[in-house]
Amino acid sequence: xxxxxxxxxxxxxxxxxxxxxxxxxxxxxxxxxxxxxxxxxxxxxxxxxxxxxxxxxxxxxxxxxxxxxxxxxxxxxxxxxxxxxxxxxxxxxxxxxxxxxxxxxxxxxxxxxxxxxxxxxxxxxxxxxxxxxxxxxxxxxxxxxxxxxxxxxxxxxxxxxxxxxxxxxxxxxxxxxxxxxxxxxxxxxxxxxxxxxxxxxxxxxxxxxxxxxxxxxxxxxxxxxxxxxxxxxxxxxxxxxxxxxxxxxxxxxxxxxxxxxxxxx
Amino acid sequence: xxxxxxxxxxxxxxxxxxxxxxxxxxxxxxxxxxxxxxxxxxxxxxxxxxxxxxxxxxxxxxxxxxxxxxxxxxxxxxxxxxxxxxxxxxxxxxxxxxxxxxxxxxxxxxxxxxxxxxxxxxxxxxxxxxxxxxxxxxxxxxxxxxxxxxxxxxxxxxxxxxxxxxxxxxxxxxxxxxxxxxxxxxxxxxxxxxxxxxxxxxxxxxxxxxxxxxxxxxxxxxxxxxxxxxxxxxxxxxxxxxxxxxxxxxxxxxxxxxxxxxxxxxxxxxxxxxxxxxxxxxxxxxxxxxxxxxxxxxxxxxxxxxxxxxxxxxxxxxxxxxxxxxxxxxxxxxxxxxxxxxxxxxxxxxxxxxxxxxxxxxxxxxxxxxxxxxxxxxxxxxxxxxxxxxxxxxxxxxxxxxxxxxxxxxxxxxxxxxxxxxxxxxxxxxxxxxxxxxxxxxxxxxxxxxxxxxxxxxxxxxxxxxxxxxxxxxxxxxxxxxxxxxxxxx
Numbered sequence: 001x002x003x004x005x006x007x008x009x010x011x012x013x014x015x016x017x018x019x020x021x022x023x024x025x026x027x028x029x030x031x032x033x034x035x036x037x038x039x040x041x042x043x044x045x046x047x048x049x050x051x052x053x054x055x056x057x058x059x060x061x062x063x064x065x066x067x068x069x070x071x072x073x074x075x076x077x078x079x080x081x082x083x084x085x086x087x088x089x090x091x092x093x094x095x096x097x098x099x100x101x102x103x104x105x106x107x108x109x110x111x112x113x114x115x116x117x118x119x120x121x122x123x124x125x126x127x128x129x130x131x132x133x134x135x136x137x138x139x140x141x142x143x144x145x146x147x148x149x150x151x152x153x154x155x156x157x158x159x160x161x162x163x164x165x166x167x168x169x170x171x172x173x174x175x176x177x178x179x180x181x182x183x184x185x186x187x188x189x190x191x192x193x194x195x196x197x198x199x200x201x202x203x204x205x206x207x208x209x210x211x212x213x214x215x216x217x218x219x220x221x222x223x224x225x226x227x228x229x230x231x232x233x234x235x236x237x238x239x240x241x242x243x244x245x246x247x248x249x250x251x252x253x254x255x256x257x258x259x260x261x262x263x264x265x
Numbered sequence: 266x267x268x269x270x271x272x273x274x275x276x277x278x279x280x281x282x283x284x285x286x287x288x289x290x291x292x293x294x295x296x297x298x299x300x301x302x303x304x305x306x307x308x309x310x311x312x313x314x315x316x317x318x319x320x321x322x323x324x325x326x327x328x329x330x331x332x333x334x335x336x337x338x339x340x341x342x343x344x345x346x347x348x349x350x351x352x353x354x355x356x357x358x359x360x361x362x363x364x365x366x367x368x369x370x371x372x373x374x375x376x377x378x379x380x381x382x383x384x385x386x387x388x389x390x391x392x393x394x395x396x397x398x399x400x401x402x403x404x405x406x407x408x409x410x411x412x413x414x415x416x417x418x419x420x421x422x423x424x425x426x427x428x429x430x431x432x433x434x435x436x437x438x439x440x441x442x443x444x445x446x447x448x449x450x451x452x453x454x455x456x457x458x459x460x461x462x463x464x465x466x467x468x469x470x471x472x473x474x475x476x477x478x479x480x481x482x483x484x485x486x487x488x489x490x491x492x493x494x495x496x497x498x499x500x501x502x503x504x505x506x507x508x509x510x511x512x513x514x515x516x517x518x519x520x521x522x523x524x525x526x527x528x529x530x531x532x533x534x535x536x537x538x539x540x541x542x543x544x545x546x547x548x549x550x551x552x553x554x555x556x557x558x559x560x561x562x563x564x565x566x567x568x569x570x571x572x573x574x575x576x577x578x579x580x581x582x583x584x585x586x587x588x589x590x591x592x593x594x595x596x597x598x599x600x601x602x603x604x605x606x607x608x609x610x611x612x613x614x615x616x617x618x619x620x621x622x623x624x625x626x627x628x629x630x631x632x633x634x635x636x637x638x639x640x641x642x643x644x645x646x647x648x649x650x651x652x653x654x655x656x657x658x659x660x661x662x663x664x665x666x667x668x669x670x671x672x673x674x675x676x677x678x679x680x681x682x683x684x685x686x687x688x689x690x691x692x693x694x695x696x697x698x699x700x701x702x703x704x705x706x707x708x709x710x711x712x713x714x715x716x717x718x719x720x721x722x723x724x725x726x727x728x729x730x731x732x733x734x735x736x737x738x739x740x741x742x743x744x745x746x747x748x749x750x751x752x753x754x755x
Binding site for chain 1: 555634636637638639640641642643644645646647650654655658659
């Protein structure tokens with residue numbers, strides 16, 4: 001929050017990456033997301049905050065059509081990535097997810113070596129022409145995941161053998177390796193200790209220089225630390241969306257104020 | 266007194282003890298359950314346990330020990346002169362036991378007066394005639410030493426069983442009395458009963474283990490007998506299996522290699538059928554099928570596992586064999602002479618194994634956490650890429666276990682082989698020829714009328730032992746694989 005003036009200046013110059021209008025999500029008969037309008041900006045960290053069950057994770061999963069894998073979920077509304085509707089019939093959800101990567105709440109490295117974990121995405125999308133190029137991608141991604149120095153001597157060791165914080169950074173490196181344009185993070189630090197959390201937050205800040213990052217978090221301090229824009233969800237509604245500094249210092253909606261001061265949620 | 270009566274008497278004592286213990290406990294607390302350490306039923310159960318456990322324990326031990334004791338005593342009564350040339354003490358003892366049970370039967374049928382049967386100086390000719398009249402098998406004339414031994418055998422057993430009945434009943438009464446006397450409001454009956462339950466569970470576990478040891482020992486001893494009669498090197502390295510059926514031995518060739526080859530050939534064909542089909546079925550069921558299809562298809566697939574193997578054998582004999590013969594027989598490609606062949610048995614066995622592979626693999630694939638799949642989808646992988654590169658590697662140890670379990674089944678399978686693969690032991694690479702397996706030959710060697718002490722019958726134990734060691738090795742290997750991969754994946 002101390003660099004708020006700089007953040008504001010940046011926000012002014014960024015263009016909109018992902019435009020969401022009148023979004024509705026139903027789980028069976030439950031109306032989980034109601035009339036949400038959000039603009040995710042490029043090269044910006046956007047935080048979704050709100051009490052448990054308010055729909056922030058559900059909304060995040062709409063952005064790369066992960067809800068398609070849930071049978072009972074129905075998504076309506078318009079989601080435009082660079083002006084193209086991602087729910088259009090012509091869009092292949094698999095291609096979309098390569099562009100809109102995702103990091104999950106619990107670190108979920110595959111039961112493979114560290115190298116193969118990171119090389120997984122580049123391999124299935126054919127991003128590397130040969131082994132040397134793949135090696136390069138893996139190293140670059142691991143460096144960007146701020147975990148290279150810790151694992152460079154044991155790339156063949158299983159990814160599942162790392163500590164929780166290392167696993168999560170490995171998962172971030174894995175997501176980065178496919179060169180996504182937007183990176184979605186669903187409570188990436190909830191399973192981590194404060195030191196690992198600090199490392200991941202630092203990483204998120206670095207990632208901002210290349211990607212548009214959307215992060216769901218329960219920790220308001222974290223949202224304040226890492227994001228430039230914040231959206232507050234409550235009971236499936238988007239209550240307030242604006243610059244992080246403003247949300248935390250001068251919220252317009254009384255519900256936002258109650259939440260950030262700890263009276264609800 | 267028959268054992269059943271003894272059993273019922275002890276049971277009756279224990280039930281009475283239960284009721285008395287319960288009422289004494291209530292009485293000692295002045296009729297108020299809250300004054301007791303344990304619920305009244307525990308006091309009853311405590312008395313019951315103390316009645317039943319020592320009494321039945323003694324009963325079992327007595328029943329095991331008495332025949333051994335009587336045998337050794339009676340065997341000492343037979344003078345060395347009574348053992349003929351070419352015979353042995355154990356054969357004479359078998360005759361004594363036959364004579365003893367024959368005498369009892371003859372007396373109860375009225376062919377022989379009881380006084381004669383018990384008279385140590387009775388005329389052996391009369392006794393022999395009496396036994397013959399009673400329809401008891403008498404291989405030779407009863408001699409004086411055998412008659413005397415049989416008589417003392419009978420009387421010692423009779424005395425032994427009466428003493429046993431008395432002692433067991435006394436022990437039951439004493440146990441009940443101790444239990445009843447102990448019963449008091451402060452007595453910790455619940456803890457004692459819990460201990461008893463623990464011992465019961467331990468006993469159940471040990472019986473399973475001891476039985477396994479017993480089975481292995483019986484195999485080992487009979488195998489040892491076999492190797493005394495037949496050279497081990499000929500058994501393990503002989504490439505011909507042609508037992509002589511005259512029972513005289515000498516001309517038999519008992520090489521295990523053709524049988525092992527048949528076993529492995531048929532098992533491999535079966536696994537080649539079962540593993541891909543089962544695994545693909547499991548992948549479809551767990552990853553692609555809608556819940557409704559799954560709820561319907563999985564039980565249906567598991568019905569296959571419930572079909573008795575003899576029915577599969579009939580299917581092989583009557584349907585698959587002729588069908589293969591049409592295609593590969595003399596009217597078709599000309600590779601196949603008759604419906605019974607490795608291919609017939611292997612295909613049908615493969616069908617039998619599909620549910621083993623699919624059902625286990627399905628459970629294992631379902632156990633792979635959804636987070637793995639989400640992680641892969643989140644990177645833009647398709648469903649089939651996710652299954653091939655993430656789900657299957659994660660499920661691999663379990664799948665290997667399922668396959669090896671199916672392999673054990675295939676190696677041990679008998680009925681399908683008997684009906685589908687024929688009975689000819691042959692070393693051949695042609696899968697359309699008849700072959701046979703170790704298990705099928707064990708059956709045919711033991712169901713024939715060969716003398717039980719001949720190598721032709723004893724070879725069954727050597728075959729069983731070999732099979733046991735092979736499947737044990739397979740299981741150990743499976744465990745090793747599963748553990749090795751698990752270390753890597755968790």
